[in-house]
Amino acid sequence: MSAALSLRGLSHAYAGVPVLRSIDLDVAPREVVAVVGPSGAGKTTLFRCLTRLVRADEGVLEVCGKDLMRLEGGALREARRDLGLVFQSYNLVRRLTALQNVLVGRLAEVPTWRVVLRRFPDAEQQLAAACLDQVGLLAHAHTRADRLSGGQQQRVAIARVLASRARVVLADEPVASLDPASAQSVLTALRSLATDHGKAVVCSLHQVDLVAGFADRVVGLRDGRVVLDVPASRFDASAARDLYAPHRAKV
C-alpha cells in the first residue's frame, strides 16, 4: 500500500540551531503512528512543518503523493486540503454549536452566501450530523461549543476533520489537557478515523502509557532525530525509559 504521508530527509533549523535532522517517515492509510519523545525533541516543530505552517529548510514532504515543499499559493492550498488538524486547544468557534463547528469541515464545498447566512444544504447538515454521531455526540449537536467539556470539544474537532476531505490527520498533543477518561474517548475517536475511515493518523503524545491499544506504530524523537520506529506492541516500559532517560541525564 502506498504511503499517505511520506517524509524524506526533512530538516529544519531555528536561527541556525538544528531542530529536525533528516527525518524519514512513512504512514499508510488506516495506520496510527504515535510520536513520542522528551520535551524539546522537535515534536512540535515536526507538526508545524508537516502542515507547512512552517516551511522546513529541506527534504521531501509528500501528502497523498504531492510534495508540499514544492508547492505554492493555490496549488499548496489545494494540496493541504488532504490534511486534517487536531490541536491541543481544540480550536472550535466557541459561540457556534457542535454541528456548526463540524460544518467548518465543509466550508469549501458550500456557496459563500450560504456560509455567510449559515444556511447549509440539508445534505451537508446530514453529513455533519453523521460525523457527530461517529464520535458519540449527536445528542449535543445543538449545544454551543463553549458549553461542552474539553473531551467533548476535542471529539467535535475530530468530527470536523472527519467531515472534511482530509486523508491524513495530524494531532499535536490532542489529549494533553484532558483527564484520563476524556483522553481515552478522544483517542478512541482518533483510532476510528484510521480503522473505520481509512485515514492515516499521526499523533504526538506526552503520556507514553496511552500508546498501547491506540497506536499501530511508535516513532521516538530525540534531539530532532528519529531514534525509534517500532510496532506499538514492542514499545514497552524499558523502551520508553531509554527514550527519555538520556535527556534527563543531560539536565
Place this chain on the structure above:
Amino acid sequence: MTDVQDRAGRAHVVLPARSAPALRTRLARAALLVLALVGFAGCLRLADVDPVELAQGLPTMAGWIGAAIPPSTEAIPTLLVRAAETVAIAVVGTVFAVVLALPLCVLAARSTTPSGWVRIPVRLFLNGLRGVDAFVFALLFVAAVGLGPFAGVLGIALHTWGSMGKLFSESIEALPAGPLEAAELTGAGRVKTSSYTLLPDVLPSISSIGLYLLEFNIRASTVLGVVGAGGIGQELKNSVDLLAFDRLATILVVILVMVTAVDQLSARLRKALA
C-alpha cells in the same frame, strides 16, 4: 502553604539583599522629575491659569446661580423635543458608523488581512477620521449642508467610523487564530472562513463597543448645537447668549437626566452581553 511555613520556621532563610540602583539611574530619575515639573509650569503659563481672575469672577457666577433659581419650566416641552433630536443625531450617526466600519475593520486587522499594502493605508485612513473630532466635522458640514441636525449626524458618523473601525479590528485581532486556521486548511476562501469562524466570537465585543460609542456620542451630540448642528446644544448656546440663566439651568438638568439614563441603559445592555 503549611509546608513553606514549616520550612521557613526551621531553616533560616536569608533574603538576598536588593542592590541599590546605580548613581546614574538615580540621577536620571531626578532629572526626569525636574523636567516634568518644569514642563508642567510651562503648561500652566501657556494656559493662562490665574487664580485671581477666578476669585474675581466668582461673585458674577454666584449671581448667575441666583438668577437660575428657580429654573424655568415653560420651555420644557421644546427642550424635550430638542433632547430627542440630540439622541436621534447620536443614534443615526452611530448606526451609519457601524455600517461603514464593519467592512473596513476586517481590512484593518492583521489576522484577516496579513498584507500591509492594504492594512496600513486602511489603518491610516481610520486614524485620520478618529483624529478629527465630531465637533470639527460638524463645523465643516454645517458650511456644506447647512444648519441643522443632519450636519451633526455626518460629523458623528465620520469621527465614529474611525474609532469604531480601529476598536473593531483590535477585537478581531484579540481572537485566538486557531479556529480560523482550522477553517483555512479546508481550502475555503477568506470571506467564508472569516465570516463563519470570526464573526460569532467577535459579535459580543463589537456590540459592546457599539453601545459604548453610542453613549459617548450622546454626550458629544449635546454640544453640536453650539456650531449650529442641531439638538439641545443650540438651546444651550441661545440661553447663554441671552443670559437666560433660569432656562440654562433647565437645559443642564435635561442633559444630565438624558445622559444618565442612556449611560445606565447602555451599561446594563453591555453587562448582559459580557
